[in-house]
């Protein structure tokens with residue numbers, strides 16, 4: 001079943017055409033990738049899906065609801081099913097690890113403090129961080145650990161759809177590989193659809209079930225085997241250039 005359906009979406013800022021009539025769908029419980037060069041409109045697309053950016057033309061259905069004309073109540077209900085890790089999203093530097101993971105639970109639930117702490121510790125464990133890291137502050141963490149804490153924070157509310165914008169950017173190859181493994185693990189143990197914006201060929205090859213390549217239009221839609229068989233020059237070039 002499809003959880004997101006985008007139809008004939010066009011977006012432009014002034015003369016800058018970012019999306020030219022794009023259509024695609026995301027199936028429930030898959031890891032779906034949005035690929036494309038810098039400025040291809042990947043982040044804008046995700047922001048439109050999560051209702052942070054306006055839809056200028058076309059339609060986006062999320063969980064069966066058309067979001068371009070939706071009531072406030074309905075949009076709030078849908079937003080509760082989302083979690084995201086933004087491209088340059090950071091942890092709160094003045095909160096320790098466990099407080100960072102608890103932020104949304106404190107803000108949006110009435111759960112008692114001790115239960116919130118329990119949930120936070122459970123999520124700390126799920127993302128593979130030791131209990132001993134719970135009281136550290138972001139400045140005391142490595143890049144890979146920060147990503148793990150951000151992931152723990154994102155999954156703490158048990159979202160239906162998790163959006164990850166460049167989850168491995170800025171990491172060395174070994175930490176990148178570990179985050180890729182973690183994302184697959186999360187999808188296996190949690191009941192989620194995951195949408196990832198990425199440049200990383202390891203993520204594309206080993207993590208994604210299916211992906212689109214954006215270049216104003218959608219120039220590819222399929223899985224990695226299909227991408228390697230594609231006759232589209234840009235798709236071939238993309239896989240070759242990043243080749244590993």
Ligand SMILES: Nc1ncnc2c1ncn2[C@@H]1O[C@H](COP(=O)(O)OP(=O)(O)OP(=O)(O)O)[C@@H](O)[C@H]1O
Pocket residue numbers: 013016018036037038039040041042043044045087
């Ligand atoms: N609010 C805005 N007003 C005007 N132009 C915008 C706005 N938001 C994005 N753009 C432009 O839209 C284009 C797509 O931006 P977007 O952030 O989606 O790119 P991206 O594919 O995520 O790139 P990157 O890989 O570098 O993150 C860019 O040219 C950007 O400058």
Ligand SMILES: [Mg+2]
Pocket residue numbers: 042043044087165
């Ligand atoms: Mg971006």
